[in-house]
Amino acid sequence: MAGTVSRTSNVGVATGGESSQRRTSRSGYIKAKFGFRNYWYPAIFSRELTDKPVGVRLLGENILIRRVGDRAMAVADQCLHRGVRFSRKPECYTADTITCWYHGFTYSFTDGKLVEILTEPGSSLIGKLALKTYPVSEAKGIVFVFVGDREPGDLAHDVAPNFLDPDLEIDGIRDEVASNWRLGAENGFDTTHIYIHRDSVLVPGNNLALPLGLVPGDLHGISVYGENEPKGVLDHTFENYQPVFEGKIDGQTVARSKGIGNQKIVAREVSIWMPGMLKVDPFPDPSLIQFEWYVPIDGERHMYWRVLGQRVSDTAEADAFHQEFHNRWKSLALHGFNDEDIRAREGMQEFYQHDKAWAQEHLFKPDRCIVEWRKLASRHNRGIQPPANG
Numbered sequence: 001m002a003g004t005v006s007r008t009s010n011v012g013v014a015t016g017g018e019s020s021q022r023r024t025s026r027s028g029y030i031k032a033k034f035g036f037r038n039y040w041y042p043a044i045f046s047r048e049l050t051d052k053p054v055g056v057r058l059l060g061e062n063i064l065i066r067r068v069g070d071r072a073m074a075v076a077d078q079c080l081h082r083g084v085r086f087s088r089k090p091e092c093y094t095a096d097t098i099t100c101w102y103h104g105f106t107y108s109f110t111d112g113k114l115v116e117i118l119t120e121p122g123s124s125l126i127g128k129l130a131l132k133t134y135p136v137s138e139a140k141g142i143v144f145v146f147v148g149d150r151e152p153g154d155l156a157h158d159v160a161p162n163f164l165d166p167d168l169e170i171d172g173i174r175d176e177v178a179s180n181w182r183l184g185a186e187n188g189f190d191t192t193h194i195y196i197h198r199d200s201v202l203v204p205g206n207n208l209a210l211p212l213g214l215v216p217g218d219l220h221g222i223s224v225y226g227e228n229e230p231k232g233v234l235d236h237t238f239e240n241y242q243p244v245f246e247g248k249i250d251g252q253t254v255a256r257s258k259g260i261g262n263q264k265i266v267a268r269e270v271s272i273w274m275p276g277m278l279k280v281d282p283f284p285d286p287s288l289i290q291f292e293w294y295v296p297i298d299g300e301r302h303m304y305w306r307v308l309g310q311r312v313s314d315t316a317e318a319d320a321f322h323q324e325f326h327n328r329w330k331s332l333a334l335h336g337f338n339d340e341d342i343r344a345r346e347g348m349q350e351f352y353q354h355d356k357a358w359a360q361e362h363l364f365k366p367d368r369c370i371v372e373w374r375k376l377a378s379r380h381n382r383g384i385q386p387p388a389n390g
């Protein structure tokens with residue numbers, strides 16, 4: 001794995017209130033309600049995109065994507081005449097244009113330029129106005145859009161290590177979740193939240209040795225990759241935590257892991273990478289890696305991407321993986337396990353919708369991974385997305 005590693009020994013998790021030092025170290029993160037600018041984000045699965053334009057909302061920006069020939073292209077989904085969204089009623093009369101349904105302003109997808117106005121031929125505005133265009137890149141069956149002002153960098157800098165490995169076959173789903181994107185990222189990277197998964201069908205269904213919780217050992221097994229790209233935080237969960245299989249109140253067992261005695265060990269390492277991509281290796285089976293994104297739609301919603309990867313050596317193995325994904329993993333793992341995560345994030349949104357919540361929470365020792373992620377994201381982001389209409 002690329003990057004400079006600093007092994008963390010003390011992250012200063014507060015047990016109540018908060019110091020000004022702690023506030024400063026994560027202030028960029030707290031401001032990033034609409035996400036971080038100047039990164040590649042997954043916008044839509046390749047299989048969802050045809051020559052019919054599709055509107056997506058990323059970080060509060062409305063974007064229209066379409067295939068032009070064999071390339072995916074993206075422009076701002078807002079007419080320059082009176083501001084309506086093209087995606088409300090997309091009109092495409094040629095392979096490379098979008099015509100606004102309201103008064104017929106027609107723009108090129110390639111460079112965004114106003115090329116015709118159907119209701120005023122020869123208008124003096126033609127050639128003088130242009131929509132913002134967005135860089136697009138397609139990889140692993142996913143269409144990525146670069147949101148920002150800088151020259152886009154290498155896609156490999158903005159995804160988790162190994163995601164782009166040529167032998168890794170990918171399949172997945174995406175769903176809208178009614179919570180801020182940071183609650184998604186922190187839910188995914190939170191070691192102790194496995195408590196909510198204790199009754200998941202995946203535990204008996206795939207023979208997983210899943211404890212109720214994980215208590216960090218004295219050696220804090222967190223590596224911070226802050227110099228090279230991609231930048232991220234890796235939690236060596238398996239090496240450094242003591243599993244908890246029974247929950248007790250007054251010495252009486254009130255909750256017990258249904259994974260006691262099960263064989264398969266998963267989630268040996270959990271890591272999160274800028275601008276907010278999780279990697280759980282392996283999961284939900286020793287043969288698979290789970291990747292997730294929590295892409296900001298706006299300040300209150302995110303697009304939750306659940307993607308599995310399996311190493312394959314030929315097309316027959318790739319086909320078998322996709323079949324097993326659809327027949328087994330999608331329902332047993334992605335819904336059977338991760339739908340609980342959606343409920344948890346939506347349960348957090350009421351509290352965290354107010355920015356003062358970040359100063360009112362009371363973190364405990366296992367939250368140190370979340371603290372490290374907040375610090376990394378505050379220090380190393382390429383820009384903070386301003387709130388839409390703000």
Ligand code: FES
Nearest residue numbers: 079081082100103
């Ligand atoms: S608003 Fe689009 S053409 Fe008038």
Ligand SMILES: [Fe+2]
Nearest residue numbers: 187188193341
């Ligand atoms: Fe989870």
